[in-house]
Amino acid sequence: xxxxxxxxxxxxxVTGKKLTVTCSQNMNHEYMSWYRQDPGLGLRQIYYSMNVExxxxxxxxxxxxxxxKEKRNFPLILxxxxxxxxxxxxxxxxxxxxxxxxxxxxxxxTRLTVT
Amino acid sequence: GENVExxxxxxxxxxxxxxxxxCTYSDSASNYFPWYKQELGKRPQLIIDIRSNVGEKKDxxxxxxxxxxxxxxxxxxxxxxxxxxxxxxxxxxIIGNQFYFGTGTSLTVIP
Numbered sequence: 001x002x003x004x005x006x007x008x009x010x011x012x013x014v015t016g017k018k019l020t021v022t023c024s025q026n027m028n029h030e031y032m033s034w035y036r037q038d039p040g041l042g043l044r045q046i047y048y049s050m051n052v053e054x055x056x057x058x059x060x061x062x063x064x065x066x067x068x069k070e071k072r073n074f075p076l077i078l079x080x081x082x083x084x085x086x087x088x089x090x091x092x093x094x095x096x097x098x099x100x101x102x103x104x105x106x107x108x109x110t111r112l113t114v115t
Numbered sequence: 116g117e118n119v120e121x122x123x124x125x126x127x128x129x130x131x132x133x134x135x136x137x138c139t140y141s142d143s144a145s146n147y148f149p150w151y152k153q154e155l156g157k158r159p160q161l162i163i164d165i166r167s168n169v170g171e172k173k174d175x176x177x178x179x180x181x182x183x184x185x186x187x188x189x190x191x192x193x194x195x196x197x198x199x200x201x202x203x204x205x206x207x208x209i210i211g212n213q214f215y216f217g218t219g220t221s222l223t224v225i226p
Contacts, residue, residue: 033214040124043206043216045213048213056213058213059213103149106158106159106160109158
């Protein structure tokens with residue numbers, strides 16, 4: 001089954017404790033991205049990656065890191081989480097731009113609370 | 116960068132009526148405009164999309180129209196049903212680049 005998976009789905013942590021949210025897709029997609037969703041603000045892109053070893057900042061990259069060492073994985077790293085990073089996070093992937101069916105598939109979401 | 120505005124933020128309609136959600140964008144280079152539906156506690160899912168070389172696209176009860184000159188696009192849902200109740204997001208993108216989302220419209224269909 002074609003899918004994007006994220007782990008963990010729920011996480012409560014404390015300020016300053018490094019954490020990683022994993023994202024994996026099994027569709028051989030080149031393009032992957034991370035979004036955060038906050039009430040009234042919609043979905044805002046944090047980072048995106050056009051292919052292995054190629055990453056770019058989105059609209060709200062501060063406080064986050066990503067890496068793309070393999071095509072299928074795109075982890076999101078919070079080196080020193082702060083309460084303003086409490087949010088719902090979505091990973092997404094899609095095929096190469098321009099191809100028919102360049103639908104973006106979203107993972108199930110990770111609800112992060114930083115106290 | 117691109118700025119996408121979406122209106123209204125909330126919309127209530129009677130079952131069977133039509134619903135229209137409108138979005139405007141700022142970057143004339145944007146050429147891909149998807150619409151997503153997000154049910155409570157679920158992930159966003161693509162319901163329809165349109166590219167800049169097309170003015171309208173339909174899929175059963177859902178249609179999207181695009182006015183490139185005015186830089187706005189709209190989602191039209193006809194014969195609404197209770198299962199259409201959800202949050203709808205528009206987005207704009209230059210194919211190959213990042214996506215910019217609207218702030219969402221919470222649609223409630225009243226039986």
